[in-house]
Amino acid sequence: MLKIIAAENIKDTGKNAADIVTEVIKNKPDAVLGLATGSSPIEMYRELVARCARGEISFKQVKSVNLDEYVGLAPDHDQSYAYFMHHNLFDSVDIDVANTNLPNGLASDPAAECKRYDAVVASMGGIDLQVLGIGLNGHIGFNEPSDAFTEGTGLVDLTQSTIDANSRFFENKSLVPTQAFSMGVGQIMSAKKILLIATGEAKAQILERALFGEITPRVPASVLRRADDVVVCADRAALSVILKNHPDSVEFQ
Numbered sequence: 001m002l003k004i005i006a007a008e009n010i011k012d013t014g015k016n017a018a019d020i021v022t023e024v025i026k027n028k029p030d031a032v033l034g035l036a037t038g039s040s041p042i043e044m045y046r047e048l049v050a051r052c053a054r055g056e057i058s059f060k061q062v063k064s065v066n067l068d069e070y071v072g073l074a075p076d077h078d079q080s081y082a083y084f085m086h087h088n089l090f091d092s093v094d095i096d097v098a099n100t101n102l103p104n105g106l107a108s109d110p111a112a113e114c115k116r117y118d119a120v121v122a123s124m125g126g127i128d129l130q131v132l133g134i135g136l137n138g139h140i141g142f143n144e145p146s147d148a149f150t151e152g153t154g155l156v157d158l159t160q161s162t163i164d165a166n167s168r169f170f171e172n173k174s175l176v177p178t179q180a181f182s183m184g185v186g187q188i189m190s191a192k193k194i195l196l197i198a199t200g201e202a203k204a205q206i207l208e209r210a211l212f213g214e215i216t217p218r219v220p221a222s223v224l225r226r227a228d229d230v231v232v233c234a235d236r237a238a239l240s241v242i243l244k245n246h247p248d249s250v251e252f253q
């Protein structure tokens, strides 16, 4: 089942998304969370940190696996996804850092690192909630458009569109990593519940293609419609095309 929950702005989108994470943790305090980086989930993390500070939720028993990491960036590099997770969530909630996992961007043997991360994901015994953003070309994690949906963790060559989009976080384009480790589409789809977050006008076209167009590996996020339980939390801007063409599919919260 696909549910699209709209909010007027980015902040309320983050609250809607945090409500879903909160419900999962309340029902299962030792839940396994699949976590995402990028600008889309930042407000959700901010809200979760606030709820944890108020004692409304606890991450004490939560385990996490992150979707992806840039190849070549150390965990303390301020653009690495490890740094992002510490800065936006791990350092500000009561999670046991030993229970958090990301691919190692500095791994010297990429094939071995993919195997190691597959084993990490498998050892979780199932992801209860997978959080996702969506790239401008429809990528999820770093699964770029291709001829087939990926299965397990892979070493990915980033497309020019993704490198360009991510260059806003780096001093200049030449510093943007061109490769990443990413969990595969099969691993993402194995999650019991999936939460996709999208905000801003720039995502409006691709969001409609992903949620209402052809299901194809050329638009990786389109595969989500095959999952049993998918919730999309988005703001009015990201939903502008969907609200025009499929208004009945959206509920405001």
Ligand code: GLP
Pocket: 036, 037, 038, 039, 040, 041, 067, 068, 132, 133, 134, 135, 136, 140, 141, 142, 162, 166
């Ligand atoms: C990045 C990440 C994705 C993210 C996407 C969108 O490349 N690997 O996990 O969902 O781009 O990013 P943003 O949320 O900043 O728009």
